[in-house]
Amino acid sequence: MQEVRLTPPSYIVLGLLNWTGEATPYRLKQLVAGSVGFFWSLQHAQLYTEPERLTRGGYVSERREEGGRRRKLYKLTDKGRKALAEWRAEPTAHLSEVRDLGLLKLFFGADPSELAEVQLAAHRAELAEYERIRDGLPDDVPDGPRLALELGIRQARTWIDFWEELADRAPG
Amino acid sequence: MQEVRLTPPSYIVLGLLNWTGEATPYRLKQLVAGSVGFFWSLQHAQLYTEPERLTRGGYVSERREEGGRRRKLYKLTDKGRKALAEWRAEPTAHLSEVRDLGLLKLFFGADPSELAEVQLAAHRAELAEYERIRDGLPDDVPDGPRLALELGIRQARTWIDFWEELADRAPG
DNA sequence: CCTATCATGTAATCCGTTACATGATTAT
């Protein structure tokens, strides 16, 4: 057991394992894709390497399926559960950066209306999907994911308003 | 001269060199801190290594100061100017992810009102600074930075509205 | 004069992405 630093992806894995119990990397991949992945996605390879890292640190335990494909199954240890709880209980004042490629191009002089056109299409599709998901959310979905989705919807609207105003301006 | 892939930080360096002419890494660091860094910041070390990478690719040229500290000075080559222009002219439909630590904690069950308190303080300070900057912007600042700042202000307001509603909810 | 802070860089580490590979299911 060695020191491993816990990064945001670490907590995503810990949080999902806490949510779902024992799981394979592929199962984690599905869970990410259907939930937290909308605002913090991970490559599938990382869902194989990250649980392995966490195993080295003692935050999760790994076992092999008996028969069949002998897949790897991971679950939280007490140490992992404790680390997750402490992280969650500690409020953070950290501010995220926007890091948006379209905004970066705009910053460096891209034509606003041309950019606005493709960005609008993308953000409108994004908003439509979020609203569709929200309207179909089962009642037993906890507050956390529900609120995160709500934030995503508002951010999408902020983007749409922004680009709409730029699309309306005379080109050039 | 070898292949180097152009990443967002690459374009930040190219864009700033195009903006300011020949510059040292330290000068780039100052420029980033005062402009694009508000939505896409870079570590100072990367402002030493990235121009070196770009030199290997032929996008910038490097020369040494004659006297004194013999600092490294970088400026755009024609190839670099061309790469920047092409990148800027190509609209992108890419959508950025939020990747916010506070939201991640909320997603995994953190107490909303406790989190909202510290997040509100941080976002309000952020908003105040952006508005102060906007109100002091010289007239010759181009549209790109001006619009990026405007977007930052709106995003900050979206966050503030979101956390305010959570702060108002009964704790627990 | 001494000590912060500013300025300038290099080196090591490591996380995250990309690429590679292959076995199992499902559909045609």
Added chain:
DNA sequence: ATAATCATGTAACGGATTACATGATAGG
């Protein structure tokens, strides 16, 4: 059957962060 997709991993690479170092400048 066989092609396509799903599922399960490993390996290599490289960009980004962190740590280490040191010379110059300014303030007390």
